[in-house]
Amino acid sequence: MLDYTEEDVGNIVSLEHVNIQVPDQAMATLFYVVGLGLTRDPYLNVGLGNMWANVGEQQFHLPTRAAQRISGYLDLVMPDLQALRERLSSVQTSLKDTQFSWAGNDDHVAVTCPWGNRFRCYESGPALGEMAQGLAAVEFTVPEGTAAAIAGFYRNVLEAPADVETYSADAVAHIKIGRNQSLRFRESKESIAPYDGHHIAIYVANFSRPYHFLKSRHLVSEDVRNHQFRFQSIIEPDSGRSVFLLEHEVRSLHHPMFNRHFVNRDPAQSQRNYRRGRDALIPFRA
Numbered sequence: 001m002l003d004y005t006e007e008d009v010g011n012i013v014s015l016e017h018v019n020i021q022v023p024d025q026a027m028a029t030l031f032y033v034v035g036l037g038l039t040r041d042p043y044l045n046v047g048l049g050n051m052w053a054n055v056g057e058q059q060f061h062l063p064t065r066a067a068q069r070i071s072g073y074l075d076l077v078m079p080d081l082q083a084l085r086e087r088l089s090s091v092q093t094s095l096k097d098t099q100f101s102w103a104g105n106d107d108h109v110a111v112t113c114p115w116g117n118r119f120r121c122y123e124s125g126p127a128l129g130e131m132a133q134g135l136a137a138v139e140f141t142v143p144e145g146t147a148a149a150i151a152g153f154y155r156n157v158l159e160a161p162a163d164v165e166t167y168s169a170d171a172v173a174h175i176k177i178g179r180n181q182s183l184r185f186r187e188s189k190e191s192i193a194p195y196d197g198h199h200i201a202i203y204v205a206n207f208s209r210p211y212h213f214l215k216s217r218h219l220v221s222e223d224v225r226n227h228q229f230r231f232q233s234i235i236e237p238d239s240g241r242s243v244f245l246l247e248h249e250v251r252s253l254h255h256p257m258f259n260r261h262f263v264n265r266d267p268a269q270s271q272r273n274y275r276r277g278r279d280a281l282i283p284f285r286a
Ligand SMILES: [Fe+2]
Pocket: 017, 019, 061, 199, 200, 201, 249
């Protein structure tokens, strides 16, 4: 008998943005907008102090301050990897004195941003569902012996489907988000840089239970305001032992920005090959 569990969605309904500080907006524009082909949010944060870069239904938030770096990978889905390779080549000279680099691999293009954040860009297709452009996953590198506790935290506190799988001999906590996103926490022997304050923003259907669990353990780092709160410590739920630091901006579905429409341009448009009425990119597969 079919159990239809593939139709289920956990309590975290979306991973909406990743916030990473950048020290230079001109360089960030070259990388995120020209190179990756993302779209600057035309409505909010349009000055020099911050940039919001839309990637399908998700965003990068890029405040201007000392560079931050995630200890892992940001997995993007894009409609056309050949076009991506051409855009990355076009910014190569301008970014030559930075950590920017890229390489084509079997099934993805690996890209490092000017400040060392690592992206893996996959081409949209049936295996990746309806997403044609978007942030599919974030993978964090975590210390050995923490994956099971991290999966337990997301399962018991945030009420998201979470399990531990083994990839290439590494234990990986895999957290399902919404219909087609995930967080992964991959154990590694490599040394991990101290947490530098980057954050992720998630929307949760049940807001009060995770809030009260964390509040009662003094783990709420910013209390509820405008339908959101923040916490940083991922703990082993039974012992309370902190196993990993990652700031989460946790929003309820009453937050005014839930399901906000993000403008996405088609970076294939150009003055030379202009196609009337086709400036927008639809971030879903046909
Ligand atoms: Fe945020």
